[in-house]
Amino acid sequence: MSVYAWIGLGNMGGPMSANLVAAGHEVRGVDLNEQARAAAAGAGVHLADSVAQALAGADAVITMLPKGQHVRAVYEGPEGIWAHATESMMLLDCSTVDIETSRYIHEQSAARGLKFVDAPVSGGISGAAAGSLAIMLGGAPELMERAGELVAPMSARAIVAGGPSMGIAAKICNNMMLFIDLMASAEGSQLAEKLGLDPQVFWEIVSVSSGRSWAQQTWYPVPGIVDTAAANNNFEATFRVDLARKDVGLALDAGTMSGICLPAAQLVSKHFDELISEGLEDKDCSLIVKNLVPGGQV
Ligand code: NAD
Structure with missing residues (x-):
């Protein structure tokens, strides 16, 4: 003990x-x-x-x-x-x-x-x-x-x-990839629907294809597709927008410190900032899907 x-x-x-x-x-x-x-x-x-x-x-x-x-x-x-x-x-x-x-x-x-x-x-x-x-x-x-x-x-x-700080370096890079993957799932899900695909059929195709990711498997931002998704529960937080923004910000700071361009992370942070400016910081980060749709309806 x-x-x-x-x-x-x-x-x-x-x-x-x-x-x-x-x-x-x-x-x-x-x-x-x-x-x-x-x-x-x-x-x-x-x-x-x-x-x-x-x-x-x-x-x-x-x-x-x-x-x-x-x-x-x-x-x-x-x-x-x-x-x-x-x-x-x-x-x-x-x-x-x-x-x-x-x-x-x-x-x-x-x-x-x-x-x-x-x-x-x-x-x-x-x-x-x-x-x-x-x-x-x-x-x-x-x-x-x-x-x-x-x-x-x-x-x-x-x-x-x-060595020292390599755990946190791995964590920051991992979470940056997670939120970029989430953005990709959000964009793919909305475009697929507008092109006439059935959401469930499309999710199943991606699940055995090259667009698959942890975010797509666990946080898919369309209601009724993935049991663990906050989309099923009016985007009540499993991972809050403000904490997700914090993590992407840590990656952006590390990028500036290291002289690395992170354009995808920058774009994702801008979308989280929009949600925060709308007072939605306590909602789930998969709500990043919201402002892809004209009028912000999901
Ligand atoms: P939280 O806000 O739920 O918990 C933090 C706790 O720290 C609070 O209870 C707060 O009262 C306490 N605290 C703050 N200042 C203190 C002080 N000076 N002395 C004693 N207690 C103090 O946050 P959380 O979700 O538990 O996240 C904690 C960390 O883990 C964060 O860095 C977060 O990014 C990270 N993390 C969170 C998740 C997640 O899904 N929530 C996943 C992985 C990592």
Whole structure:
């Protein structure tokens, strides 16, 4: 049994930490949100009132927070992780953050003699609940075996992406491809329908043809075709527009930093921005299909 300190018990952190409890580990959770705390307590997480309390004697510290700024805030300062971590603990950040934040946390942790691994995840809320996430590990080679053991109860596969920040680099590139694929499915679905194809027949053709993708299989933005699609449920979010926009923005920032042109990602971000300007940031990202149709009807 290991002792985990867990910071960020939201949509992802809640079920992920619950899987650690179910696997027989002790989890001490911290969150600012009362609802998130109560749900975690219900799943067997021991609530802590401070980072210091959660970290005392822990084997691992996991952060699962919205953005880079939240991760920095939780690491820095007299109440933060760096002030209370010890050399025996492994620090893992599972959040999707910008490359610069990830590099900063790696550098600052190493300068303090602390073991840090970036460990972003893919698989969404359903993968978090099922314990079937893909987890991408970035850090010093000698830390990878232990990091893999620590995340195993939450994942179907933990893959070593490479050295420091290579996990987050893989995650950012993967999600950029996902949202470009989603845009392709949105455009294909609408054009096919206007050309007179039956939506179900077209989806089945694509499923065995070269237009197939994870987005087309899982998030197809036409009601009544794919069970897991938010289109069946008035585009209630399984992956929110604003979080999708954040992820594409991380890719665009990384592209600027690296001198790479990303025209398709730019186009996708523009469509997410349109939805956000219409007040639809809480809806599902597959609503990207909306403004392809004159009048915005889907
Ligand atoms: P969320 O907003 O549901 O949860 C984040 C939690 O962090 C909230 O409960 C919030 O109260 C807490 N928090 C914020 N600041 C804090 C602080 N200073 N101290 C303690 N708690 C604090 O977000 P989520 O959907 O769980 O996503 C978390 C991360 O995982 C994000 O980076 C997201 O991009 C990534 N991610 C999400 C999904 C998904 O499908 N939702 C999939 C893969 C990766």
